[in-house]
Amino acid sequence: xxxxxQYRVIFTDVALxxxxxxxxxxxxxxLSHIEQLASDPHQKSNVKRLVNFDISYRMRVGRxxxxxxxxxxxxxxxxIDILPRSKAYRRR
Numbered sequence: 618x619x620x621x622x623q624y625r626v627i628f629t630d631v632a633l634x635x636x637x638x639x640x641x642x643x644x645x646x647x648l649s650h651i652e653q654l655a656s657d658p659h660q661k662s663n664v665k666r667l668v669n670f671d672i673s674y675r676m677r678v679g680r681x682x683x684x685x686x687x688x689x690x691x692x693x694x695x696x697i698d699i700l701p702r703s704k705a706y707r708r709r
Contacts, residue, residue, distance in 0.1 A: 666681045
């Protein structure tokens with residue numbers, strides 16, 4: 618089995634600001650899932666492609682949704698926002 622290179626993760630200021638608002642244990646869980654995503658972005662079962670949104674993907678982490686873009690050619694994951702589910706799907 619060939620080891621896949623890890624993707625680089627870039628957070629927007631908005632995503633970091635929202636992440637810091639959440640309880641510390643939720644922050645740790647979210648960051649752990651983002652690390653797993655960066656190490657293997659093609660094997661996450663809780664990642665779905667979004668249709669009719671400006672953002673391409675979402676990852677479900679408990680009651681939170683991580684909205685992100687993935688650039689396979691540059692091996693970059695752009696974390697656009699991290700929101701509670703109730704706010705994540707409002708029209709962007």
